[in-house]
Amino acid sequence: MALLTIDNLHVRFRTPAGLLHAVNGVNLQVDRGEIVGLVGESGCGKSVTARAIMRLLPEHRSAQVSGRVVWRDEDLLAKSETDMVRLRGADLAMIFQDPLSALNPVMRIGDQVIEGPRQREKLSRQRARARAIEWLDHVGIPDAAARVDQYPHTFSGGMRQRVVMATALSGSPDLLIADEPTTALDVTIQAQLLERLRTLQAETGTAILFITHDLAVVAQLCHRVAVMYAGRIVEQATVAELFAHPRHPYTRALLNSTPVPGQRERLEPIPGAPPDGLHPFSGCPFADRCPHAIPACDLPPPLEDVTSTHRVACHRHEELADP
Amino acid sequence: MNETPLIKTEQLLKVFPARTGDVRAVDHVDLTIHKGEAFGLAGESGSGKSTLGRLIMGLESPTAGTIHFDGMDLTALSPAALRAQRPRFQMIFQDVRSCLNPRHRIETIVSEPLRLAGQPRAACRKRVRELLDHVGLPATVARRRPGELSGGQRQRVGIARAMATEPECIIADEPVSALDVSVQAQILNLLRDLRAEHNLTYLFISHDLAVVEYLCDRVGIMQKGQLVEVGSAADIFQRPQHPYTQELLASVCTLTKPGSAS
Numbered sequence: 001m002a003l004l005t006i007d008n009l010h011v012r013f014r015t016p017a018g019l020l021h022a023v024n025g026v027n028l029q030v031d032r033g034e035i036v037g038l039v040g041e042s043g044c045g046k047s048v049t050a051r052a053i054m055r056l057l058p059e060h061r062s063a064q065v066s067g068r069v070v071w072r073d074e075d076l077l078a079k080s081e082t083d084m085v086r087l088r089g090a091d092l093a094m095i096f097q098d099p100l101s102a103l104n105p106v107m108r109i110g111d112q113v114i115e116g117p118r119q120r121e122k123l124s125r126q127r128a129r130a131r132a133i134e135w136l137d138h139v140g141i142p143d144a145a146a147r148v149d150q151y152p153h154t155f156s157g158g159m160r161q162r163v164v165m166a167t168a169l170s171g172s173p174d175l176l177i178a179d180e181p182t183t184a185l186d187v188t189i190q191a192q193l194l195e196r197l198r199t200l201q202a203e204t205g206t207a208i209l210f211i212t213h214d215l216a217v218v219a220q221l222c223h224r225v226a227v228m229y230a231g232r233i234v235e236q237a238t239v240a241e242l243f244a245h246p247r248h249p250y251t252r253a254l255l256n257s258t259p260v261p262g263q264r265e266r267l268e269p270i271p272g273a274p275p276d277g278l279h280p281f282s283g284c285p286f287a288d289r290c291p292h293a294i295p296a297c298d299l300p301p302p303l304e305d306v307t308s309t310h311r312v313a314c315h316r317h318e319e320l321a322d323p
Numbered sequence: 324m325n326e327t328p329l330i331k332t333e334q335l336l337k338v339f340p341a342r343t344g345d346v347r348a349v350d351h352v353d354l355t356i357h358k359g360e361a362f363g364l365a366g367e368s369g370s371g372k373s374t375l376g377r378l379i380m381g382l383e384s385p386t387a388g389t390i391h392f393d394g395m396d397l398t399a400l401s402p403a404a405l406r407a408q409r410p411r412f413q414m415i416f417q418d419v420r421s422c423l424n425p426r427h428r429i430e431t432i433v434s435e436p437l438r439l440a441g442q443p444r445a446a447c448r449k450r451v452r453e454l455l456d457h458v459g460l461p462a463t464v465a466r467r468r469p470g471e472l473s474g475g476q477r478q479r480v481g482i483a484r485a486m487a488t489e490p491e492c493i494i495a496d497e498p499v500s501a502l503d504v505s506v507q508a509q510i511l512n513l514l515r516d517l518r519a520e521h522n523l524t525y526l527f528i529s530h531d532l533a534v535v536e537y538l539c540d541r542v543g544i545m546q547k548g549q550l551v552e553v554g555s556a557a558d559i560f561q562r563p564q565h566p567y568t569q570e571l572l573a574s575v576c577t578l579t580k581p582g583s584a585s
Contacts, residue, residue, distance in 0.1 A: 041503040076402075186530065191574035214501065216576035227353035244581055257508035257538040257581050261560060261572075267537070269508035273473055322581070 009067035037218035040228035084280035099160035110148035158189035230285035237310035335388035363529035363539030410488035417497035475506035
């Protein structure tokens with residue numbers, strides 16, 4: 001059952017250089033209890049999509065947002081800021097790459113972890129503190145009872161990200177949007193954090209929209225994955241399908257340019273650079289870098305079903321399918 | 324192997340004083356890199372791999388220990404004698420935005436090592452064109468400034484500058500970490516090609532084990548300032564001995580590509 005349905009989302013920014021087309025018609029669904037990876041290179045619009053869902057874009061200044069973001073039969077894009085404040089934290093939560101800037105440096109971490117539920121549920125000081133300790137323990141902070149009264153600067157990067165995770169999950173949201181939460185961390189810490197996130201997800205059933213540039217992380221964590229390029233979703237599938245039978249030339253090229261353990265044979269980089277968003281295109285955004293481009297690629301490719309769980313936006317996906 | 328190693332450090336120590344006690348960023352490291360070898364130095368942030376690279380490059384002075392370059396003790400050389408050796412080893416950095424002067428044109432940046440070596444202007448200009456072509460940049464880039472280039476192009480400029488003096492050795496500190504994978508692959512292939520064409524020796528510093536495995540013949544793993552394991556790339560990645568190396572490898576998220584054996 002769809003928890004969140006993004007329907008033809010467009011985001012444009014007014015910039016001194018002109019109108020920047022950041023998100024160009026994204027359609028995506030997140031079901032209850034699933035982990036969906038949103039993957040793409042920098043500038044492809046994945047973070048802007050996430051911020052549009054949370055209504056964190058500067059809509060009164062430079063951002064123009066259109067389309068629909070349906071959450072429980074209601075369009076989030078039509079909600080007032082007051083309504084959004086109520087929804088954020090309780091229904092939808094978000095965590096970011098840099099945990100230090102997400103935490104208040106002069107507030108004890110226990111108070112930050114439980115700030116949301118404490119206000120909503122009018123918890124007593126003792127109850128709130130106990131709940132905070134519980135959550136810090138859940139996310140794997142050792143000696144949570146002693147650390148609950150400490151300040152963020154006394155925590156390492158990995159531990160801070162755990163605190164942020166506790167803060168986001170303590171409100172028992174139905175959807176957690178995680179924007180590159182492990183990118184700044186060392187691999188050993190990243191592995192621990194992903195493991196913890198997976199366990200918590202299984203226990204709480206919170207759906208996760210996991211944004212990353214790292215295909216390997218997607219392969220390890222997610223159930224489904226959507227690949228973004230130039231503000232569009234070019235392919236989406238279950239993780240098993242996408243990595244075994246990638247259909248879109250961009251997805252394939254991305255895989256071919258990623259070194260994997262044991263790789264000695266030459267990588268095949270993608271020639272050229274992604275479009276800058278300042279020059280809107282009518283056809284397939286990948287056509288000018290694509291080895292398989294044909295004149296038909298001047299027309300926009302629709303997102304077509306390959307299987308019931310695999311969709312791809314490429315005119316030639318059938319011919320290019322592996323035998 | 325009785326050939327003189329290109330780089331050899333012995334009991335190299337670098338201590339940074341700190342309020343909370345001294346930090347041994349590089350803790351008695353013995354490292355040998357042979358001519359023509361691509362040596363990968365891997366480890367997590369704070370393990371001392373960048374400091375080790377900067378010590379070899381002469382950007383930091385060691386607290387104790389020696390660094391030999393082609394048999395010469397760099398730590399004992401006079402500043403003038405060290406400068407004479409400089410063209411032989413060059414460095415490229417992760418953050419090309421901060422290592423290229425934003426006010427200078429690319430030709431000024433790339434030719435700087437040549438001008439320092441006293442080459443005439445006309446020769447510099449010709450060489451810059453060759454170098455840009457060599458790293459896959461159009462000649463028109465020469466008149467641009469760093470801010471007008473993409474991240475991948477800027478890293479190519481950094482590589483062109485490092486190649487200007489025809490060095491024997493390049494120390495590369497996380498040169499692809501800030502780049503997207505498609506661009507990262509372009510730069511990795513460029514580094515591979517340059518090595519084959521010029522018989523370069525690399526000290527390649529990276530936290531990304533897949534990248535190290537792709538580019539390097541031998542690998543050293545650093546942890547808390549110490550070199551805990553050194554071996555051929557095959558040995559390190561397939562038969563890691565040290566518990567820390569094993570932990571590091573187990574933590575890497577792996578990706579299987581379609582059509583691969585596994």
